[in-house]
Amino acid sequence: MTSMQLEIMLIAAVSAVACALPGVFLVLRRMALMSDAISHVVLLGIIVAFFFTGDLSSPWLLVGATATGVLTVFLVEMVTATRLVKEDAAIGLVFPALFSIAVILVSRYAGNVHIDTDAVLMGELAFAPFDRVVVGGYDIGSRSLVKMVIILALNASLLLVFYKELKIATFDPLLAVSLGFPVAALHYGLMTLVSVTAVGAFDAVGSVLVVGLMVGPAATAYLLTDRLSRMIMWSAGIGVVAAVGGYWLAYLMDASIAGCITTMLGIIFGAAHIGAPDRGIIAMARRRARQRVEFAQRMLVIHLFNHEDSPEAATENRVDHLGEHLRWRAGHIERIVDSARRRKLIQEQNGSLTLTDEGRTVAKESLQFS
């Protein structure tokens, strides 16, 4: 592994964590697609700021891009507030229009400058290490890495400081308002962070990967835990795994790094969707099957309990009668009777069924409503 490979992986991993932190809140606040809108629109801010400064490495580009990101949020809210269209349509109206302006400006007036619209979408992670930051004759790392480390530090520290406020404003906005938290300021603060992160990440990894890194790990973590703090940890971890795994996938297949990282994100989300401990497809199917058996057992003991000690018990409480009475198929009857006997709820003797003490307790419990 060369130091360049290590550096690319580091950039990807740091970007992943930096994106995952605000991403968690975007996902929880159902604003995941704001990352899509913002990560595209920052191009407009960059190009406009470039026209003013004429310098592609000017810090004003970052300021302009961040401002456009926040402007997008504001415009979306303004369009939604007219109540002429719903919020989803508002997002779908605002960001393509702004992005279109940016693309036309780039291709008409900045054709000879190094802003490539393809690179905006895909990023140039493979070339990121060539652009170095040298301070006092000392090489402290590639520009992308330094930038992303700073943004990560910013995100992490702001998150830590405003953790409680963000948490309440996210899960119970009304409570947050009634407690006197500045909910609107928190919202715009978060959106500013998303913009800063998108701006920093997109020239390294591309706007589509920004969306993937903000939404993918957070949505995966959402399937794995119910605690916000753990969700943040999981997201960061998943982001790093996808970044490193995606890099090696790209290395093996000699393909686009950004593309491979999002592919990894997809694979990880798919794995969690299928295999997550509580919410995965497998876990849910098993839980449903278990509940089906448990419910059937209760039906059975209630039926036996109802006819117990009555004249018709001899005919009702028989295995061969259940099909008629409970409308169960033969295989199902056998399975339920077996499982109920194993749980020692019933006893079987020559096809006639009797409740055990425990079975009677379960039946009584099930019949009580309170």
Add this chain to the structure above:
Amino acid sequence: MIFGLNHTLLTVAFGSASLGAVAGALGCFAVLRRQSLLGDAVSHAALPGIALAFILTQSKEPLTLFLGALIAGCLGAIVVMNVVATTRVKSDSALGIVLSVFFGAGLVLLTFSQRQPGASQAGLDRFLFGQAATLLNRDLWFMAIAGAVVLTTLVVFWKEFKLLAFDPVYASSLGFPVRALEVLLTALIVAAIVLGLQTVGVVLMSALVVAPAAAARQWTNRLSTMVVLGAVAGAVAGVLGALTSSTFERVPAGPAIVLFAAVITIFSFLFAPGRGLVWQTINMRSRHKSLRADALLVNMLDMEEQHAHDNPEHAHSTRALKAAASVTGAFDVRGSLENLNRRGLVTKLPDDRWKLSTTGTEHASELTRGENIGGTPTS
């Protein structure tokens, strides 16, 4: 060549018009069903389908690429619906994941296709931002036929789709196969999106689904009118954008079409009668005006009744009326007085004094009984 409309330009114009019309018509359903952003995910999701179709067949026939994009786009839409239905992940996150993951996979496949021997994959690049100028005759025919198929299906299932858009629960209670219809409608929307990819590009095609429909919505409350208007708006944006792109150098078609669609939408938001913001403001103004006049009328009635025992003919000066109105926070008292005077509800006396007329007294007492607030006298 009339107006410089040569054959290429005509091809481009017709192609863009048909894709705009199809997207505008189907977009109405996406917007009404709150699936506006599905288009964004679907158009990105189509990329791996295009790349894979090219890698497998080595052909850039429109039908081959269309089918690849259609299958991948439908797959993306199905994944979104499935994730939303079976997990607690909300639709915005599901869309975000499908968008980025499919697009990323598409990029990977594109890098493969670049390495194919003798593959002039330059043609695939245009799917990112679209190129109207590269539309060929065969593309045109294909777009026209596929668009006609999509629109015919829409007409055939019109009643069902209409019900689905407004009241899916009712549709299912009537025994319609709602699930199958939803899949069919989504597939049609995907087809409409995929048709435009080559001209408008993956990134911006979603806007052509949302913008014409959102514009059309402002002009009517009827679905049929909305769909026709959406189709017209989409076609107009398509033609103008594509012609701009072909006429001026280095203006990609996708962004140009999207900007024209945006202009149409902004115009509709502002000026559509009834719903438009300008009309809303005018309505609000006139309602405020009439409410202010009514409030003043009630004030005057109150004040005159206080003088009923000593001087039934008592009139009040503008100053006194202003002072009384300031309690309730009303403003523009003089304007309201002129307004009432024109309507014959007050009479102007010398020395800038005002008095209720007979109809004015009647209307004011009606108002105090809580009837007909903000309206005109019933007599």
